[in-house]
Amino acid sequence: MNARIIAIGSELLGPLRIDTNSLAITERLNAIGVSVVQKTVVGDDRKELAAVIADALGVVDLIVCTGGLGPTADDVTREAVAELLGVPLDLDPTLLEGIQKRFARRGLEMPEINKRQAMVPRGAVVLPNPIGTAAGLLLEHQGTRILLLPGPPAEMTQMLEGIIRDHLTPTPDGRLFRRILKITGRTESDVDSLVQPTYARWPERRVPIDTTILASLGQIELHLTARARDASDAEDAFDVAEREVRDLLGESVYSADGSPIEAVVGRLLADRGWTIALAESCTGGLTTSRLTDIPGSSRYVEMACVCYSNAAKVAWLGVPQALIDEHGAVSERVARAMALGVRRRAGTTVGVGITGIAGPGGGSPDKPVGTVAIAVLAGDAERVQTFRFIGPRDSVKSQSAQAAMNLLRLLLLN
Amino acid sequence: MNARIIAIGSELLGPLRIDTNSLAITERLNAIGVSVVQKTVVGDDRKELAAVIADALGVVDLIVCTGGLGPTADDVTREAVAELLGVPLDLDPTLLEGIQKRFARRGLEMPEINKRQAMVPRGAVVLPNPIGTAAGLLLEHQGTRILLLPGPPAEMTQMLEGIIRDHLTPTPDGRLFRRILKITGRTESDVDSLVQPTYARWPERRVPIDTTILASLGQIELHLTARARDASDAEDAFDVAEREVRDLLGESVYSADGSPIEAVVGRLLADRGWTIALAESCTGGLTTSRLTDIPGSSRYVEMACVCYSNAAKVAWLGVPQALIDEHGAVSERVARAMALGVRRRAGTTVGVGITGIAGPGGGSPDKPVGTVAIAVLAGDAERVQTFRFIGPRDSVKSQSAQAAMNLLRLLLLN
Numbered sequence: 001m002n003a004r005i006i007a008i009g010s011e012l013l014g015p016l017r018i019d020t021n022s023l024a025i026t027e028r029l030n031a032i033g034v035s036v037v038q039k040t041v042v043g044d045d046r047k048e049l050a051a052v053i054a055d056a057l058g059v060v061d062l063i064v065c066t067g068g069l070g071p072t073a074d075d076v077t078r079e080a081v082a083e084l085l086g087v088p089l090d091l092d093p094t095l096l097e098g099i100q101k102r103f104a105r106r107g108l109e110m111p112e113i114n115k116r117q118a119m120v121p122r123g124a125v126v127l128p129n130p131i132g133t134a135a136g137l138l139l140e141h142q143g144t145r146i147l148l149l150p151g152p153p154a155e156m157t158q159m160l161e162g163i164i165r166d167h168l169t170p171t172p173d174g175r176l177f178r179r180i181l182k183i184t185g186r187t188e189s190d191v192d193s194l195v196q197p198t199y200a201r202w203p204e205r206r207v208p209i210d211t212t213i214l215a216s217l218g219q220i221e222l223h224l225t226a227r228a229r230d231a232s233d234a235e236d237a238f239d240v241a242e243r244e245v246r247d248l249l250g251e252s253v254y255s256a257d258g259s260p261i262e263a264v265v266g267r268l269l270a271d272r273g274w275t276i277a278l279a280e281s282c283t284g285g286l287t288t289s290r291l292t293d294i295p296g297s298s299r300y301v302e303m304a305c306v307c308y309s310n311a312a313k314v315a316w317l318g319v320p321q322a323l324i325d326e327h328g329a330v331s332e333r334v335a336r337a338m339a340l341g342v343r344r345r346a347g348t349t350v351g352v353g354i355t356g357i358a359g360p361g362g363g364s365p366d367k368p369v370g371t372v373a374i375a376v377l378a379g380d381a382e383r384v385q386t387f388r389f390i391g392p393r394d395s396v397k398s399q400s401a402q403a404a405m406n407l408l409r410l411l412l413l414n
Numbered sequence: 415m416n417a418r419i420i421a422i423g424s425e426l427l428g429p430l431r432i433d434t435n436s437l438a439i440t441e442r443l444n445a446i447g448v449s450v451v452q453k454t455v456v457g458d459d460r461k462e463l464a465a466v467i468a469d470a471l472g473v474v475d476l477i478v479c480t481g482g483l484g485p486t487a488d489d490v491t492r493e494a495v496a497e498l499l500g501v502p503l504d505l506d507p508t509l510l511e512g513i514q515k516r517f518a519r520r521g522l523e524m525p526e527i528n529k530r531q532a533m534v535p536r537g538a539v540v541l542p543n544p545i546g547t548a549a550g551l552l553l554e555h556q557g558t559r560i561l562l563l564p565g566p567p568a569e570m571t572q573m574l575e576g577i578i579r580d581h582l583t584p585t586p587d588g589r590l591f592r593r594i595l596k597i598t599g600r601t602e603s604d605v606d607s608l609v610q611p612t613y614a615r616w617p618e619r620r621v622p623i624d625t626t627i628l629a630s631l632g633q634i635e636l637h638l639t640a641r642a643r644d645a646s647d648a649e650d651a652f653d654v655a656e657r658e659v660r661d662l663l664g665e666s667v668y669s670a671d672g673s674p675i676e677a678v679v680g681r682l683l684a685d686r687g688w689t690i691a692l693a694e695s696c697t698g699g700l701t702t703s704r705l706t707d708i709p710g711s712s713r714y715v716e717m718a719c720v721c722y723s724n725a726a727k728v729a730w731l732g733v734p735q736a737l738i739d740e741h742g743a744v745s746e747r748v749a750r751a752m753a754l755g756v757r758r759r760a761g762t763t764v765g766v767g768i769t770g771i772a773g774p775g776g777g778s779p780d781k782p783v784g785t786v787a788i789a790v791l792a793g794d795a796e797r798v799q800t801f802r803f804i805g806p807r808d809s810v811k812s813q814s815a816q817a818a819m820n821l822l823r824l825l826l827l828n
Binding site: 011012014016026035036043072102106108178223284292296298309311345362397 | 436469624
């Protein structure tokens with residue numbers, strides 16, 4: 001079974017924005033054994049869009065379109081498809097009522113233009129959108145199924161899950177399975193030189209595994225892909241492969257189930273019934289924000305103090321001024337004093353202190369931009385370390401938050 | 415003059431990699447007045463590629479292909495084009511010599527397969543590649559120019575520069591310019607119903623402007639694109655259009671130069687020499703993290719307190735326990751007490767308090783998930799408001815941070 005993906009939106013034809021929805025769609029389609037054979041981006045143009053869809057009808061099994069289902073005049077997907085298939089657009093009263101209710105819940109009246117979002121090409125299956133006003137639509141023509149999804153990624157993803165569950169069946173020649181091993185605290189070349197001789201042998205196994213290595217800020221991912229009839233065949237092959245990688249990389253592998261490090265750390269804290277307080281300087285609250293992205297984090301995140309100025313470090317955290325004068329605000333001693341101070345004042349089990357130079361200004365030959373000292377205290381144990389990160393301000397912030405959570409993870413593991 | 419871009423490579427049809435070459439190509443084409451009207455990704459498949467090119471012949475002025483010019487069997491671009499245009503592939507001796515010399519310089523003999531890279535569809539102009547073995551090719555058929563570029567971004571970009579300089583002249587009808595107006599505090603349909611009657615007239619102006627409207631979390635963007643001979647013509651037209659939008663939307667327009675709201679707020683604070691302290695609950699530090707993404711923000715961000723628990727709100731911010739008991743932690747009274755408390759204790763000009771229910775748990779019929787109270791105090795002025803955001807946890811956090819910065823902006827403006 002094969003598919004074409006069409007992303008609709010004039011902004012996707014400019015030099016600034018790119019269609020990334022197709023990656024998520026491909027991932028989900030691959031998982032049920034559907035291959036993507038072509039991707040197209042068209043502008044908000046009824047004729048262009050109709051031509052691209054017409055071109056795929058009868059050629060592929062499935063066409064997935066994203067975008068152009070909004071309420072405004074430049075949203076033309078519904079009209080383009082209805083015109084192409086020669087069917088009228090009918091007003092769906094249930095859909096209209098749902099949209100009106102959505103506005104009412106926010107104390108607003110539905111603007112007249114949103115009525116367009118309740119228009120449905122005759123014969124289409126309406127796919128409800130739990131988090132937006134744009135319903136999805138599923139049609140069939142010349143043996144090709146046409147799936148129309150909204151453009152906003154959150155709405156698109158949620159709807160796609162439901163459609164795959166309810167309307168698309170896995171193909172018999174095996175599905176594509178994927179396992180992602182997340183690694184931190186090592187460079188990409190380090191990981192690759194250690195692991196490459198091992199993953200190079202995986203494609204020859206009974207259930208062959210393809211491997212891709214991807215690096216982003218402070219994190220390496222190994223993407224393992226296998227085609228198999230049953231989930232259990234793929235999972236068994238992945239388990240063996242994962243064990244081999246863990247033998248080589250040890251505790252650097254922090255997740256094999258897709259969890260980000262903030263979820264891994266959160267689980268470790270919750271399991272012990274421990275609480276945490278953070279004192280952040282150069283990261284500006286990013287570490288705490290990431291920890292609190294996890295539902296239920298209020299059970300273990302007690303509080304955090306973003307102490308940008310030295311005065312705040314002294315007044316709010318009780319860092320001795322003399323320590324700052326002697327060692328500088330960016331030093332392991334001050335990071336440790338911050339962690340100690342915030343833990344004592346918040347009365348938590350765990351304390352974290354992060355102090356560094358995010359840049360672009362503030363560096364010195366001795367402590368260049370990217371120098372970051374991190375201290376993590378838990379019970380009697382502690383880990384204190386200085387890092388030298390490379391990159392612009394937001395990248396230093398992001399790597400620092402990642403490193404702080406990794407130190408915390410290693411401390412909690414041992 | 416218009417163009418289609420075709421990216422060739424099976425790896426671009428998987429769930430992990432995306433074609434980003436088209437962004438750089440679009441940028442350079444727009445600069446000489448060429449619009450991109452469609453983008454396609456195809457795999458390393460001769461028939462599929464030929465069909466996509468055939469589909470554009472005689473339809474657009476220019477087809478730009480990237481990829482598939484390597485030496486291996488899965489590089490099929492040369493063959494697909496020659497076959498489609500009905501011309502033979504000739505061995506180009508100069509090209510062959512150049513490739514052999516490249517290998518010789520590295521002390522290597524040219525592998526036999528690299529000979530394929532010296533094969534040229536008859537009639538094509540050969541475009542030298544100073545940093546790789548894959549030459550570019552330029553052909554013309556049915557009034558459409560076909561440009562074949564290598565896939566590696568560095569090779570592609572360098573070659574494109576030369577082609578634009580030597581082979582593509584700026585179109586006499588002008589270049590493309592772009593201005594982005596950023597809007598917050600309104601819904602997409604609200605913005606569109608107010609502005610649409612105005613922007614609908616722009617394409618008829620002397621310097622015509624096309625408009626795209628884009629919504630993301632807590633923010634709307636109007637992308638204005640104009641075709642003009644000179645930058646000054648476009649800028650003048652944009653100035654008029656921007657004034658019209660500002661007349662309709664007032665202070666909801668927060669930026670016309672690409673700045674995010676944290677930079678706009680930062681500028682307002684720095685201009686006044688004011689300092690800010692924040693007390694965040696449901697946003698978990700996200701607002702402070704975004705404010706400190708701006709270089710130089712240490713001049714005005716004094717500190718922030720992420721007080722997740724009620725105990726922390728009382729102990730660190732001096733919020734009266736009675737106030738929490740009477741009104742609940744998520745209330746305008748508590749938000750205001752948080753802002754007051756953090757401002758008083760930090761000694762800053764501005765104080766911000768944010769308290770809400772990010773979800774998925776913690777909601778009640780009275781205060782559902784997404785209820786967020788925000789207070790901003792500056793000098794004697796204040797803005798306090800309750801919002802009802804919709805969406806998952808990270809989206810509520812993100813909309814809350816955006817709303818807090820917008821309240822702050824409005825307070826600083828007035």
